[in-house]
Amino acid sequence: MSGTAVKSAPAPKAKSSAEHVDVLIVGAGISGVGGAYHLKQQCPGKSFVVLEGLESFGGTWLMHRYPGIRSDSDLYTFGYRFKPWVGPPIATAQEILTYMGEVIDDNDLAPHIRYNHHIETASWSSKDNLWTIEATRKDTGERLTFTANFLWMCQGYYRHSEGYTPQWPGMERYRGRIVHPQTWPDDLDYKDKTVVIIGSGATAATLAPAMAPDCKHLTVLQRSPTYFIPGRNQNDLANILREIEAPEEWVHELVRRKVLFDQEVFTRRAFEEPEAVRAELLEGVRLFLGPDYDIEKHFTPKYRPWRQRIAFVPDGDLFQGIASGKASMVTDEIETFTETGLLLKSGEKLDADIIITATGFNLSVLGDIAFSIDGKPLDFANTVTYRGMMFTGVPNMVWVFGYFRASWTLRADLVADFVCRLLNHMDKKGVKRVVPALRAEDRDMPLLPWIDPENFNPGYLMRGMHLLPKRGDKPEWQHSQDYWREKNELPAIDLDDAALQYD
Numbered sequence: 289m290s291g292t293a294v295k296s297a298p299a300p301k302a303k304s305s306a307e308h309v310d311v312l313i314v315g316a317g318i319s320g321v322g323g324a325y326h327l328k329q330q331c332p333g334k335s336f337v338v339l340e341g342l343e344s345f346g347g348t349w350l351m352h353r354y355p356g357i358r359s360d361s362d363l364y365t366f367g368y369r370f371k372p373w374v375g376p377p378i379a380t381a382q383e384i385l386t387y388m389g390e391v392i393d394d395n396d397l398a399p400h401i402r403y404n405h406h407i408e409t410a411s412w413s414s415k416d417n418l419w420t421i422e423a424t425r426k427d428t429g430e431r432l433t434f435t436a437n438f439l440w441m442c443q444g445y446y447r448h449s450e451g452y453t454p455q456w457p458g459m460e461r462y463r464g465r466i467v468h469p470q471t472w473p474d475d476l477d478y479k480d481k482t483v484v485i486i487g488s489g490a491t492a493a494t495l496a497p498a499m500a501p502d503c504k505h506l507t508v509l510q511r512s513p514t515y516f517i518p519g520r521n522q523n524d525l526a527n528i529l530r531e532i533e534a535p536e537e538w539v540h541e542l543v544r545r546k547v548l549f550d551q552e553v554f555t556r557r558a559f560e561e562p563e564a565v566r567a568e569l570l571e572g573v574r575l576f577l578g579p580d581y582d583i584e585k586h587f588t589p590k591y592r593p594w595r596q597r598i599a600f601v602p603d604g605d606l607f608q609g610i611a612s613g614k615a616s617m618v619t620d621e622i623e624t625f626t627e628t629g630l631l632l633k634s635g636e637k638l639d640a641d642i643i644i645t646a647t648g649f650n651l652s653v654l655g656d657i658a659f660s661i662d663g664k665p666l667d668f669a670n671t672v673t674y675r676g677m678m679f680t681g682v683p684n685m686v687w688v689f690g691y692f693r694a695s696w697t698l699r700a701d702l703v704a705d706f707v708c709r710l711l712n713h714m715d716k717k718g719v720k721r722v723v724p725a726l727r728a729e730d731r732d733m734p735l736l737p738w739i740d741p742e743n744f745n746p747g748y749l750m751r752g753m754h755l756l757p758k759r760g761d762k763p764e765w766q767h768s769q770d771y772w773r774e775k776n777e778l779p780a781i782d783l784d785d786a787a788l789q790y791d
C-alpha cells in the first residue's frame with residue numbers, strides 16, 4: 289500500500305470557521321477515490337475534499353480483515369475503467385488496497401483526502417444553496433465544519449461499525465468465542481480448534497478454505513444453500529494478450545469487454561432458462577465433490593440463480609476443503625446455543641471452540657449521517673430515487689449505489705461521469721441548485737420499494753427496505769441494477785429533462 293496516502297492532509301487551521309469546497313465526497317472507498325479521480329479529470333476547476341472516517345483509504349477492503357479476504361468479482365471489472373488491472377482476476381484485499389494506493393499516488397489525490405473525519409450531520413440551506421457538514425476528527429476529537437455546493441455520497445451501503453448477528457436462544461450461555469467477520473479480532477487463535485461458521489454466502493466461502501487447514505475441524509452451518517461458481521483464478525484472454533505483449537491498457541479493456549459480454553449472456557440465461565443454468569451450476573460443484581456427495585441437500589438453493597449474488601470460488605478451494613475431510617457442510621437450523629456449541633433443529637449437536645457468524649450486514653442508508661433540509665430532518669424513505677443516484681426534494685446530492693450482479697465499480701465510474709457532466713452543465717447554465725422532482729406525468733406513478741424482491745432479495749436489503757428511498761415504475765425513477773442498460777442510458781440522460789429542476 290502507498291505510504292503517502294495514509295497520512296491525513298493538514299486539517300483546516302481555524303476550528304470555528306467553516307472550510308468551503310465546491311464538492312465534498314463522503315468516503316474514501318473504491319467509489320470515493322474513483323469519484324476524486326474523475327472530478328479532477330473532468331472538472332479540473334472544482335475544489336474538493338474527500339472526508340473519510342477511517343484512518344486510511346479502501347473502505348470495505350481496509351475494514352475487513354478476516355482470513356482469506358478477497359473479492360468475488362474479477363478485478364478487470366471491479367477495478368476502475370481507467371487503471372489497468374495486472375494481477376489474477378480474483379484479488380486479495382491487500383492487492384486491491386495497493387491498486388487504490390497507486391490511483392491516489394499517480395493522480396496526486398492524497399492532498400484532497402482527510403482521514404479520521406467522521407461525518408455526523410449534513411444540512412442543506414436553500415437560502416445559501418449550500419450543504420453544511422459537521423465532522424469529528426477521530427484522532428483529536430476536534431469538531432470541524434465544512435460547507436459544500438455539492439455532496440457526493442460514496443459511503444457504501446452497510447454499517448461499518450458492526451455486522452449483522454441474529455439473536456439466537458442461549459447465546460449468553462455459550463462458553464466459546466463468537467466472532468463476526470466484519471470485526472475480526474487480531475488475537476483470534478484458531479489453530480487446532482473446532483470452528484463452526486454460520487452462513488454460506490461469499491464470506492463463509494472465503495473464510496472456510498482459508499481457515500480449514502489450520503483448524504481441527506471446520507463446519508459451515510447453513511440454513512439454506514447458496515449458488516457457487518467454481519473456476520480457475522486465471523483469465524485465458526489476458527494470458528494470451530500478455531503472451532503477445534499487448535500493452536496492459538489493451539489487456540484491461542479487452543478482458544473487461546469479454547468478461548462483461550460473458551456475464552451479460554449468463555445473466556440473460558439465468559432469467560430466461562433458470563433451470564438449465566441451475567443444472568450447470570450444480571454440475572460445477574459435483575465435479576469437485578463427486579457423485580456420492582449430497583449436492584441436493586447442501587448446494588441446491590431454493591431460489592432462482594441470480595436472485596442473490598453468486599459467489600465465485602477460485603480453484604474450487606471451498607470444495608477441496610470439503611473433499612479432503614477438513615471441512616464439512618451442515619444444512620440445518622439452530623435450535624439453541626449450548627455451553628459447548630450448537631443444538632440444531634434436527635437434534636444434531638455441533639460442538640465448537642469458536643463460532644463465526646458470517647450472517648451479513650446491517651444496511652446503512654447514507655452513512656448514518658443525520659440529514660436535514662432547511663432545518664427539517666430528512667427521511668430518505670419519503671423520497672423517490674432518480675435513477676438510483678439522486679432523490680426527490682434533495683438538492684445537489686448524488687450517492688453511489690453500485691450493482692449486485694455486476695461489479696460495483698462499473699456503476700461508480702458511470703455515476704462519476706454523470707456527476708461531472710451535471711456539474712459542468714450547471715456551470716454552463718449559471719445555476720446553483722439541481723433537485724429531482726416528479727414530473728406532471730409521474731404524479732400517478734405507483735411508488736414501490738427500492739428494489740423488487742422478486743428480482744433480488746438478499747437478507748440485508750429485505751431487513752432494511754423500509755429505510756430506503758422509493759422507486760417508481762419508469763426508468764427515470766429506479767435503480768435498474770442492469771449495467772448493460774445503464775452503460776448506454778446514463779451517458780445519454782437529457783440533463784434538461786423536467787425531472788431535474790434547476791435554480
Ligand SMILES: Cc1cc2nc3c(=O)[nH]c(=O)nc-3n(C[C@H](O)[C@H](O)[C@H](O)COP(=O)(O)OP(=O)(O)OC[C@H]3O[C@@H](n4cnc5c(N)ncnc54)[C@H](O)[C@@H]3O)c2cc1C
Pocket residue numbers: 314315316317318319320339340341342346347348349352358359360361362366405406407408442443444445446448491654655656657688690691694695696697
Ligand atoms: C467482504 C466484502 C466483499 C465484497 N466483494 C465484492 C466484490 O467482489 N465485488 C463487488 O462488486 N462488490 C463487493 N462487495 C461490495 C463492496 O462493498 C463494494 O463493491 C465496494 O467495495 C463498495 O465501495 P464503496 O467505496 O462504495 O463503499 P465502502 O467500501 O463501504 O467505503 C465507504 C467508505 O465511506 C466511509 N464512510 C461511511 N460513512 C461515513 C461517515 N459518516 N463519515 C465519514 N466516512 C464515512 C467508510 O468509512 C468507508 O471507508 C463486497 C463487500 C464486502 C463486505
